[in-house]
Amino acid sequence: MSRAGHGKKAWWLAIQKKVRNFLLRAIRNSIIAKTNLVHRKILLEDTCNHCQQAPEDVRHALWQYPLLSPVWDSNPCWNFRSCTHFNRFGHELVQNVIIEGSNLDLFAQIIWTLWHRRNLLRTIDKLFPIEQVTPDVIAANENFLRVFPPKASDAVNRFPQRVKWKPPPNNCFKVNFDGAVFKDVKNEGGQVIASMAEKISLPNKVAAVEALAAVKL
């Protein structure tokens, strides 16, 4: 592989790490949406700058804000947006994405792009159109997979087939894998706190496990 190829892969993996960290921060409600700034007494009011119709919390900024419809309506896997109301972003919405077996990686990349777009709107008058978000994210993924096709051995080697269960340290979660499907998430007492993911496809597993653990905290 060329040096440029390595550079591109490193760049992409760095982006993926940022995307995944952003998803975890959004689940934990620690991104600086206006409601959180009001909560920290940094702002006095939390009205959304874009629609002026609702407080800008994480759920509003990334999911519910009406002008995001071209993004979330562009793919049938997000159809539940129009018929299901979620009060909380992480504990309800992200959990639903995981349980429904929707593409969590794609979800994370979209919300990350939406948040960056939202931040850019403060400084740039004309941005790329909102309709462009989903096609751009999908094209970037396809492009990367074309250049660096996943090896079947990658997924298998990353996870032990059989591991004797030992309790994790306090405040940590331990995830048991069994072949291609993870069984459950246990806390330090060995108590199962989550058990699902039969429908989660292999590429989503790491992100899903991290997100699930964050949702449960």
Ligand SMILES: [Zn+2]
């Ligand atoms: Zn708004």
